Amino acid sequence: MHKPTTATSSPLYWVIRYLPILQWLPHYKLSWLRADVVSGLTVWAVMVPEAMAYSGIAGVPPLVGLYTVPIPLIMYAIFGTSRTMVIGPDSATALISAGTVGAVVATHSGVTQVAEFVAITSALALIVGIIFLVLGLVRMGWIANFIPSPVMKGFIQGLIWVTIIGQVPKLFGIEGVHGNFFEQLWALIPELVNAKPITTAIGLGSLALLFLFKRLTPKLPSALTTVVLSIMVVSVFDLGANGVDIVGSVKAGLPSLAMPKFTLAQLQLLLPGALAIVLLGYAESLGAAKAASAISGGSVDPNQELISHGPANIGSAFSGGFVVVGSLSKTSVSMGAGGKTQMASLIHAAFIILTLMFLLPLFTNLAHSALAAIVIHAMIGLLKPGYLVQLWKQSRLEFSIGVVAYLGVMAIGVLAGIGLGIVLALLLLIRHASSPPTAVLGQIPGKPAFRNIYRRPGLETFDGLLIFRFDAGLFFANANYFASNLQELIAQENKPVHWVLVDAATINMMDSTAVERLLELLVSLKQQGILIAFAHVRDRLKDKMILAGLVDKIGEEYFFETLSDGVSSFQNNTKAKES
Incomplete structure (x- = not known):
């Protein structure tokens, strides 16, 4: 032919x-x-x-x-x-x-x-x-x-x-x-x-x-x-x-x-x-x-x-x-x-x-x-x-x-x-790769948009919810930093944290070291009574998380299309517990 x-x-x-x-x-x-x-x-x-x-x-x-x-x-x-x-x-x-x-x-x-x-x-x-x-x-x-x-x-x-x-x-x-x-x-x-x-x-x-x-x-x-x-x-x-x-x-x-x-x-x-x-x-x-x-x-x-x-x-x-x-x-x-x-x-x-x-x-x-x-x-x-x-x-x-x-x-x-x-x-490359920028996010009142709370005053935050953004792919050089930085931010909160919502829009990859560290982090957060959720997860990244067993550990219901969806789920979950 x-x-x-x-x-x-x-x-x-x-x-x-x-x-x-x-x-x-x-x-x-x-x-x-x-x-x-x-x-x-x-x-x-x-x-x-x-x-x-x-x-x-x-x-x-x-x-x-x-x-x-x-x-x-x-x-x-x-x-x-x-x-x-x-x-x-x-x-x-x-x-x-x-x-x-x-x-x-x-x-x-x-x-x-x-x-x-x-x-x-x-x-x-x-x-x-x-x-x-x-x-x-x-x-x-x-x-x-x-x-x-x-x-x-x-x-x-x-x-x-x-x-x-x-x-x-x-x-x-x-x-x-x-x-x-x-x-x-x-x-x-x-x-x-x-x-x-x-x-x-x-x-x-x-x-x-x-x-x-x-x-x-x-x-x-x-x-x-x-x-x-x-x-x-x-x-x-x-x-x-x-x-x-x-x-x-x-x-x-x-x-x-x-x-x-x-x-x-x-x-x-x-x-x-x-x-x-x-x-x-x-x-x-x-x-x-x-x-x-x-x-x-x-x-x-x-x-x-x-x-x-x-x-x-x-x-x-x-x-x-x-x-x-x-x-x-x-x-x-x-x-x-x-x-x-x-x-x-x-x-x-x-x-x-x-x-x-x-x-x-x-x-x-x-x-x-x-x-x-x-x-x-x-x-x-x-x-x-x-x-x-x-x-x-x-x-x-x-x-x-x-x-x-x-x-x-x-x-x-x-x-x-x-x-x-x-x-x-x-x-310099190693430093940037191992400790990329992170941010705690808050919502612009009346809008489905979120920004860094330390750079923009007047943002709406939610008691018990920490919205965390990590501005890099997750791999062996920064996996520990991801976990330690998140734990530090949790400790700095004035009120107890019940949910961590990770904005994964800027996370474009995840290697096996990062998977292992995330599994360890899940155990640590669970012991503290904290649930972790993800929003804006890219399809290829989610495929990796499924194969690694992370989605099963976290729960499919805790993966959201947008941060607003994640916030709504947190609020509904909180109201259900209070009632």
Whole structure:
């Protein structure tokens, strides 16, 4: 017998699903091309200097930053679901990359170490890409939900300071030091007397220009303009021959494609950092994609976003680059320039390829102190000192967690700080799960509606009846809390409680541990002469309670459709006893 083919079983459906470019490219309008070209050129003007600058954060030569960009842009345009998001180097993930690779690469000095560092950096990008791809294929797009905002934002704010302190030696032309933020700060202060005057002048001058351009001419590509001016100054006065650290001679051309090589031992050392990059990078990227879609329209598929970051990072690795993620700042630039679709990213990639083929020699006299200034300026723009103040007003607990994540990165390092952030996230999750909100309810006079008696005055309560709401599913982590909290509320009542009416509207599940605890609670309440009843029980939950024997123990007659029905039954029962 012929089995009908459904839409989801069609091979074409799966091809289009995993290649979103096939959804928008056939419908592309030529009238959009001008806006996408302008957007691509605008993002190019921002990306070129930032990619070279962020290479310094990742611990690799500036040219590697440009190698990183084109293939990920093309891959995201093919596999990504956001119409306008721009993918590329990111300061946070670049810093994690540097810390991870630094722990792997041998400590010998010279050119060999630089080459090895670059090779292992690309290997890390490959591992990150594979993890992204696998997580997307097994549909784990929900993992971003497990980093609470206080942990994420606290971590990033701390990371900003770590990034800034790491660029200070380049800004002043002094020797860099290793250690956490405070150790680096303590070591750098006395070193400032050894700052190279010309390097310092270029660095601080570039920083001043960046702030000036942002204030006076915000539409000007300030980073690219600063790069051009610094190259002109170094070239005119031949400052490279006078002690200023410059990019140096760079051969134009595209990178050769090759698979990064690494050993099993190196893989084991790279894996924790790779997982940290995936978790943090995905949370950042998904946030950027959703923010862009809220403005430009369209929908974002979290699982496909994971998949899209797979080939993007694998492509970066094969071209000798480092890890890439979605960038909210560059996405904003693209959208601000009128970008309509991912065609803007394809055009942007084309401009980067042309840069690699023909323009690289122009960057020979680019000072590293100017690149450091670009990084520091970008980081200062990301600082949000008011966030912790706002968090303090909202929740003391979340404020404390945000501060711990903030200071943790600065005090114990990036990777350890990530680990601390994840532990904090898990602890916060456990706390919320194990002690969810509860409420004692009263009825709005004359209406079949019930509210929390401690939040709304004037509600009607009923002597001998406690109406209890538990705002979570019942499972092993909170079953004891359900019972103990209910017993405490019973003890706090001024008059003896004869009935407990549980509003189960917010209880969507119940595991075996919760069933056992409820059976124990029934026995305890019965010994106190208290009857328990339920209202608003969902069908699936009631099926579970029937199978567990709870309905038989409680009595079918004590399950009500509404709280009003339960209150009426209690009142009728009380009147019957009195008569």
